[in-house]
Amino acid sequence: MDATSFCGALPQTKLSVSNRNFSSSCPRVRSVVSVARHSSEEFQQPDKLYSRESLVVSSSSSANKEMTASGRSYLSGPVLKRNPGGQAFCAASVLGVGAYCEGFVDSHLHVTEEKVGVLLLNLGGPETLNDVQPFLFNLFADPDIIRLPRPFQFLQKPLAKLISVLRAPKSKEGYASIGGGSPLRKITDEQADGIKMALKAKGLTANVYVGMRYWYPFTEEAIHQIKKDKITKLVVLPLYPQFSISTTGSSLRVLQNIFSEDAYLSRLPIAIIQSWYQREGYIKSMADLIGEELQKFAKPEEVMIFFSAHGVPLTYVEDAGDPYKDQMEECIYLIMQELKARGSYNDHTLAYQSRVGPVQWLKPYTDEVLVELGQKGVKSLLAVPVSFVSEHIETLEEIDMEYKELALESGIENWGRVPALGCTSSFITDLADAVIEALPSAKSISTTRSTSEESDHDFLSYAIKMIFGSVLAFVLLLSPKVMTAFRNRLF
């Protein structure tokens, strides 16, 4: 990337990025990624977001093959593309080249100081055992976590209350076993500080905010602070390497709702990095950690590398077009390629953990595969948590305690676990690079509401849905499958 080409006046009109197609580098992912043409496509209406087509549009693949500064071989992070004219932002200093551009010329020809903000999105976790049930309520009240058909959506909150109360004792046990709360907030705050420092070292002064989806500091609080600080350009960076409707998609939906109803925010230029699992820095950082842990085994070459990703219900992928599974497989492929390039030819496998409720989730399931591997005679296994970048309940309790015990019982003798990336410096530096690369594509969102949302406000159709919905929901709740799930405490 030609660094000097970034510095200049802010364009007076919104940029539009030309529509180009790129193929994924991974043989397993054959879908074609097309780059969005309009700014509104970056910040999609919920209905649109979940169509297979628009999710693919939102994948970050390959557009960045073009944009990497150093001609790296991996695809890099931000979803969308560079500024086609290259004239929009004062990023020269960011790359340590050229003059530091401290201001931009606004539409009234006044020089205004640029204030860059970075918003990190994450899930959040209960900090005390008393927080567990309300945290679970927030999680299950999210229509991106429990996806009810439209006529049943009025049941979301009562159902969330019921499930959160039923699940709380089991979850509390888990949180109690890791010290009484989630470490996610502390780690995410440290990552935020790290990214701020890495950006500073690269010449970009930015405020870095943390917005959690289900616990403090909530996304709404972060946005409030962003407004207070009068940020003039925002990069949104979800701390999930792979996009899922249930994680990044859910957080973006919250942002969209807030932004579309606020005059200042809807004009704020914003760039969203929707997934970054294929960035060179991330892949190499993962390979570094795996390589280090492999060396702790007596015979590193005989160790099975066991990637364990958080699962999602199968319908997300099969019906709603969630790209999560494809992105996960591509991610594993890239990590294994990197390990091979370093001379490690270990066997590997991918399985999905943490399923909740009576529905089918992505397979194979981690617990089942561990038992099978033990039965097949695998003796050494290195677990790699791959959908998370911080330690939390599902690494510290589920993998380190439950799965380790199961593996040892199943015949696996040597167990290891790769730590989550946390504040690993190569990783934090790469996230800072992703922010810098994304900045030029920042555009303000469209505030147009979809017609389907408007129709929700139509009283007559709402009343009809309520009546039929209530009857159907009652029947559904009494169905044997749901009752069995409750009895077995699957929730």
Ligand SMILES: C=CC1=C(C)c2cc3[nH]c(cc4nc(cc5[nH]c(cc1n2)c(C)c5CCC(=O)O)C(CCC(=O)O)=C4C)c(C)c3C=C
């Ligand atoms: C890629 C990451 C994650 C996906 C995908 C995801 C989907 C998903 N999760 C649930 C239900 C629960 N998740 C819980 C905790 C939790 N989930 C993630 C990440 C993903 N979830 C993280 C990082 C955490 C831990 C937060 C922390 O406290 O440290 C929980 C609570 C814990 C428990 O009771 O097990 C639930 C419940 C669903 C239903 C879902 C997809 C639809």
Ligand SMILES: [Fe+2]
């Ligand atoms: Fe989860």
